[in-house]
Amino acid sequence: MCVLGLGLIGGSLLRCLDAHPAANGSAAAAAGTPRAFGWNRSPATVDAARAAGHDASADLSATLERARDEDALVVVGVPMPAVAPVLAEIARIHPGAQLTDVVSVKGPVRDAVRAAGLDAGYVGSHPMAGTNSTGWSATDPELFAGSRWVITSDGGGAESTWRRVAALGSSTGSRLVALPSDEHDRAVARISHLPHVLAEALAVAGREGGDAALALGAGSFRDGTRVAGTPPDLVRAICEPNAAALEVVLAEAVEELGASLEQLRRTGSLGDLVDRGSAGRAAFEARQGEAGGAPLDITIGAQGWLDAAVAAGRRGQEISVAF
Amino acid sequence: MCVLGLGLIGGSLLRCLDAHPAANGSAAAAAGTPRAFGWNRSPATVDAARAAGHDASADLSATLERARDEDALVVVGVPMPAVAPVLAEIARIHPGAQLTDVVSVKGPVRDAVRAAGLDAGYVGSHPMAGTNSTGWSATDPELFAGSRWVITSDGGGAESTWRRVAALGSSTGSRLVALPSDEHDRAVARISHLPHVLAEALAVAGREGGDAALALGAGSFRDGTRVAGTPPDLVRAICEPNAAALEVVLAEAVEELGASLEQLRRTGSLGDLVDRGSAGRAAFEARQGEAGGAPLDITIGAQGWLDAAVAAGRRGQEISVAF
Numbered sequence: 001m002c003v004l005g006l007g008l009i010g011g012s013l014l015r016c017l018d019a020h021p022a023a024n025g026s027a028a029a030a031a032g033t034p035r036a037f038g039w040n041r042s043p044a045t046v047d048a049a050r051a052a053g054h055d056a057s058a059d060l061s062a063t064l065e066r067a068r069d070e071d072a073l074v075v076v077g078v079p080m081p082a083v084a085p086v087l088a089e090i091a092r093i094h095p096g097a098q099l100t101d102v103v104s105v106k107g108p109v110r111d112a113v114r115a116a117g118l119d120a121g122y123v124g125s126h127p128m129a130g131t132n133s134t135g136w137s138a139t140d141p142e143l144f145a146g147s148r149w150v151i152t153s154d155g156g157g158a159e160s161t162w163r164r165v166a167a168l169g170s171s172t173g174s175r176l177v178a179l180p181s182d183e184h185d186r187a188v189a190r191i192s193h194l195p196h197v198l199a200e201a202l203a204v205a206g207r208e209g210g211d212a213a214l215a216l217g218a219g220s221f222r223d224g225t226r227v228a229g230t231p232p233d234l235v236r237a238i239c240e241p242n243a244a245a246l247e248v249v250l251a252e253a254v255e256e257l258g259a260s261l262e263q264l265r266r267t268g269s270l271g272d273l274v275d276r277g278s279a280g281r282a283a284f285e286a287r288q289g290e291a292g293g294a295p296l297d298i299t300i301g302a303q304g305w306l307d308a309a310v311a312a313g314r315r316g317q318e319i320s321v322a323f
Numbered sequence: 324m325c326v327l328g329l330g331l332i333g334g335s336l337l338r339c340l341d342a343h344p345a346a347n348g349s350a351a352a353a354a355g356t357p358r359a360f361g362w363n364r365s366p367a368t369v370d371a372a373r374a375a376g377h378d379a380s381a382d383l384s385a386t387l388e389r390a391r392d393e394d395a396l397v398v399v400g401v402p403m404p405a406v407a408p409v410l411a412e413i414a415r416i417h418p419g420a421q422l423t424d425v426v427s428v429k430g431p432v433r434d435a436v437r438a439a440g441l442d443a444g445y446v447g448s449h450p451m452a453g454t455n456s457t458g459w460s461a462t463d464p465e466l467f468a469g470s471r472w473v474i475t476s477d478g479g480g481a482e483s484t485w486r487r488v489a490a491l492g493s494s495t496g497s498r499l500v501a502l503p504s505d506e507h508d509r510a511v512a513r514i515s516h517l518p519h520v521l522a523e524a525l526a527v528a529g530r531e532g533g534d535a536a537l538a539l540g541a542g543s544f545r546d547g548t549r550v551a552g553t554p555p556d557l558v559r560a561i562c563e564p565n566a567a568a569l570e571v572v573l574a575e576a577v578e579e580l581g582a583s584l585e586q587l588r589r590t591g592s593l594g595d596l597v598d599r600g601s602a603g604r605a606a607f608e609a610r611q612g613e614a615g616g617a618p619l620d621i622t623i624g625a626q627g628w629l630d631a632a633v634a635a636g637r638r639g640q641e642i643s644v645a646f
Contacts, residue, residue, distance in 0.1 A: 194528055200597055201583070203603030207599075211639030212639055253525070276523070316537060
């Protein structure tokens with residue numbers, strides 16, 4: 001396994017793979033194949049990873065040659081602005097790579113992979129885990145345990161890549177969900193990126209009330225603004241690559257809130273926004289709980305397996321892949 | 324102490340007073356004066372309170388006659404729509420009452436108290452504690468411990484009432500904050516009522532994404548929609564009495580989000596909303612932490628004591644009242 005980019009997600013993944021060697025593939029583990037190895041642009045990060053006992057390099061070309069020679073699954077873990085240059089280097093050195101990425105937006109990565117001519121070996125990933133911190137110092141080998149790992153598949157990606165990516169996600173302790181890239185991006189705009197934008201707006205509104213208001217803030221303000229504690233550059237890096245999908249849901253929210261404001265002015269009531277919001281929260285709680293159901297067993301390569309996996313993702317059901 | 328209305332706040336207060344008899348006033352405790360007593364419109368609630376060992380009645384007139392005869396501080400704990408009729412009964416039976424209330428909005432209660440001719444003995448309260456549940460079954464004698472108890476004073480209210488209300492708030496384990504009613508209402512619109520409205524809108528937006536989106540919701544969506552789990556009628560009862568102040572901050576939020584949407588469409592960036600939101604969250608955290616400073620010691624009746632208490636509230640500082 002070759003991890004390119006050792007920030008929060010890529011670095012945590014390298015640490016996870018080294019902590020749980022079976023995650024490197026059971027065949028590899030059985031054969032005593034070397035551990036995972038990683039690359040990072042910053043020598044300081046490479047030094048920190050090495051000091052912690054990991055196999056890391058600041059030489060991208062050499063790392064990709066090794067990935068080619070060892071037939072490693074290549075995991076692109078760099079921020080969106082660095083994806084295209086890294087893909088170009090992969091295309092130059094290892095054009096037949098089996099490839100995934102762990103960027104939080106999937107359509108733009110898929111497009112960049114196609115542009116680089118790498119889509120035959122590509123299946124996307126989005127491990128939905130994170131913290132408000134960034135960089136190697138924030139990495140955690142248990143970061144992924146219990147969280148969702150979305151596998152995106154838009155028709156490209158050989159079954160063998162799919163199998164390796166599913167094994168990777170499972171081995172980190174994540175729960176697998178299959179979705180097409182664009183549907184993933186629209187979903188995370190609603191449940192991840194819009195929450196960031198609303199939290200920022202709420203934090204601004206609270207501060208406008210000065211110290212008297214901030215001193216009175218309690219649970220609702222604390223929870224509503226929690227993700228506004230994320231470093232601003234990280235928020236932009238998370239949300240802005242998904243601008244197209246975020247625009248749609250932000251426009252919906254602005255219209256919803258504007259209508260509520262008009263109703264409040266006209267009638268003194270918030271009206272049915274409150275009922276619909278309560279129903280939405282209840283639906284979320286039900287979906288997060290047992291009502292989500294057991295994972296659907298998928299055998300990669302069996303008749304209709306990919307359609308079945310995606311259909312499960314669309315109804316919010318996880319998949320369990322037999323290896 | 325006479326508590327009118329035994330819902331979440333009033334009922335918790337009755338239970339707190341009975342659990343901590345000194346909260347009934349040190350003089351009363353020393354004299355062996357009877358415990359607190361309460362009234363509720365619903366006989367079922369009265370029965371439940373009595374079964375738990377509390378002194379409760381469904382007869383408002385008799386309860387107010389007793390409050391008059393025992394010189395009890397009267398605490399109005401009914402929902403806003405029931406405040407005016409209860410005040411009318413107080414004015415009829417006990418027009419010289421020393422009086423406070425625990426309604427979450429203060430300007431409208433103050434106006435109703437003035438209209439009932441009771442303002443000479445009135446000082447308002449807002450214990451900023453709560454849960455997502457309502458009614459006697461949700462009451463908790465420790466509900467107030469560590470939360471803020473805002474005392475509102477608009478020039479009415481004798482010092483002796485202020486002293487009793489401050490003693491009441493302190494005895495529940497709350498931290499006292501003094502503010503004028505209108506400033507309180509504007510502050511809670513920002514840090515309590517707007518969070519409710521944004522949470523409802525976020526929950527609606529998430530549900531619009533269907534099961535696929537709800538299944539992917541994690542920390543940011545969970546925290547951002549938590550208060551949308553509050554029963555709809557309770558949300559309306561909390562927010563709508565403060566409609567005037569809420570309109571102002573909701574209009575600000577709609578404008579802020581609309582501007583961000585325009586910027587996102589035009590430039591692909593959320594721009595400085597993210598920086599300003601981050602600064603707002605940091606200011607909130609600083610204000611909640613030690614930076615809020617020690618409470619200001621206040622001696623009720625001393626030269627300039629009320630102005631000093633309100634000035635502290637405006638800068639987010641608690642007060643500590645010597646008795």
